[in-house]
Amino acid sequence: MTKPLRYGIVGGGFITAFQLKALRQVRGVEVAGLVSRRPPEQLARYVREHRLGEGRIFASVKEMVPNVDVVALFGPNFTRLEVVEEMVDAVKAGAPLVGVICEKPLARNLAEARRMVELVSRVGLPTAYFENQIHMKSVAGARAQLRGVMEAMGPPLLTRSGEEHAGPHSDWFWDPVRQGGGVMSDMGCHCLGVGWYALTPPGKAPRFLVPQSVSADLALLKWGQPRWRNELLAKHAIDYARTPAEDFATGMVTYRNPESGQLVKSQFTVSWMFDKQGLRMALDAVGPGYAFEMNTLRSPLEVFIGDVAAAGLADTEMALEKSQASRGLLTVQPNEADLYGYTDENADAATAFSQRRAALLDWHYGLEIVRLTMAAYLSAERRATVDLTDPATCQMLETYVPLIQQGRGAETLNGGSSLD
Numbered sequence: 001m002t003k004p005l006r007y008g009i010v011g012g013g014f015i016t017a018f019q020l021k022a023l024r025q026v027r028g029v030e031v032a033g034l035v036s037r038r039p040p041e042q043l044a045r046y047v048r049e050h051r052l053g054e055g056r057i058f059a060s061v062k063e064m065v066p067n068v069d070v071v072a073l074f075g076p077n078f079t080r081l082e083v084v085e086e087m088v089d090a091v092k093a094g095a096p097l098v099g100v101i102c103e104k105p106l107a108r109n110l111a112e113a114r115r116m117v118e119l120v121s122r123v124g125l126p127t128a129y130f131e132n133q134i135h136m137k138s139v140a141g142a143r144a145q146l147r148g149v150m151e152a153m154g155p156p157l158l159t160r161s162g163e164e165h166a167g168p169h170s171d172w173f174w175d176p177v178r179q180g181g182g183v184m185s186d187m188g189c190h191c192l193g194v195g196w197y198a199l200t201p202p203g204k205a206p207r208f209l210v211p212q213s214v215s216a217d218l219a220l221l222k223w224g225q226p227r228w229r230n231e232l233l234a235k236h237a238i239d240y241a242r243t244p245a246e247d248f249a250t251g252m253v254t255y256r257n258p259e260s261g262q263l264v265k266s267q268f269t270v271s272w273m274f275d276k277q278g279l280r281m282a283l284d285a286v287g288p289g290y291a292f293e294m295n296t297l298r299s300p301l302e303v304f305i306g307d308v309a310a311a312g313l314a315d316t317e318m319a320l321e322k323s324q325a326s327r328g329l330l331t332v333q334p335n336e337a338d339l340y341g342y343t344d345e346n347a348d349a350a351t352a353f354s355q356r357r358a359a360l361l362d363w364h365y366g367l368e369i370v371r372l373t374m375a376a377y378l379s380a381e382r383r384a385t386v387d388l389t390d391p392a393t394c395q396m397l398e399t400y401v402p403l404i405q406q407g408r409g410a411e412t413l414n415g416g417s418s419l420d
Helices: 016-022 040-047 059-067 076-094 110-122 137-145 149-153 183-199 226-237 342-352 363-382 391-397
Strands: 005-010 029-037 068-075 100-102 128-129 158-164 209-221 248-256 263-271 282-285 289-297 301-307 326-334
Touching: 005 016, 005 059, 005 342, 016 029, 016 040, 016 342, 029 040, 029 059, 059 068, 059 076, 076 100, 076 110, 076 158, 100 342, 110 363, 128 342, 128 363, 137 149, 137 183, 137 289, 149 282, 149 289, 158 183, 183 209, 183 248, 183 263, 183 282, 183 363, 209 363, 248 363, 363 391
Parallel strands: 005 029, 005 068, 068 100, 100 128, 158 263
Antiparallel strands: 158 282, 209 248, 248 263, 282 289, 301 326
């Protein structure tokens, strides 16, 4: 009998909790270790209560790495590079790792991303980049159902993707310097990935289509208004009057099929001001004579809670991530970890690492998503389309840090006008 892969998880926040729900549905994996800036006692209890593994809390990454097979980076964006450096040092000292996972985004900018890829490449570690939407069963099901049609009529020519909710949980997510930007950095990477993938011809690698150009528009809408800005300051100690980030982003990426020369397009829209049921992911694709459409708020289960019963509802997020209401007609997704693709991305990584190879999406793919994200920020700053076939532009992106990420968002958001 094959021994399970021992996961060591870095990070003790929301995404780790969500990934643990997914791991309950994955065979061949146990959670051997946890490390976080604050001891993740509650998560360790969850691991043990659900028999996911020992769930031992370690004091440092250096201490944990020799006791696990796979390191999963689920911690904040601003800690990623330092963690990888510490992990690679442990591997050089003899720690027998067989793989490393990084939750999206790979890094805050291209320089950080490239450094992370270089570090793991030096020690020959197989990698997995976690972009859950590509692993969603609805996306896989649509592509499988339409494979014959795509082969006969040609792959999709246009995709439109969106992800929206009312705003992040943690303080650092709102901080453009620590997070790497606003909603474009946080959620735009999802839409860039799934839109690119949905355009890709069946049987081709995820990076088969070649990015040609990016155009984007970023804005601070809801969270720049005094009422909501003050609420953000009171709740998270983040001052968008001084260091704002975008809460809305939209744009278009153009790709070229290297075999046929056909140009195809992927449109994206993301926001932190979707005050409806809760998190919504949407994707549609259009090809010659066919199409598909997905919306995660369409559930086979709905519940109604009246005013008199609302006081008895303990946790609305048990029904739906980022839920915005505790009464009325509510959408319920009984298994969000599986619906959103977290279960399948973990299963893909576990299979790959057991075979000592990279997952479907590796860190080179994650680096390309960072490059597209940086191009979107640059496009918004320049108010012009960014040409990714121009060598000078590509070289500039290697060291580019968006104004918003530098804490200078007031110079570019809403036309550079005052937020007061």
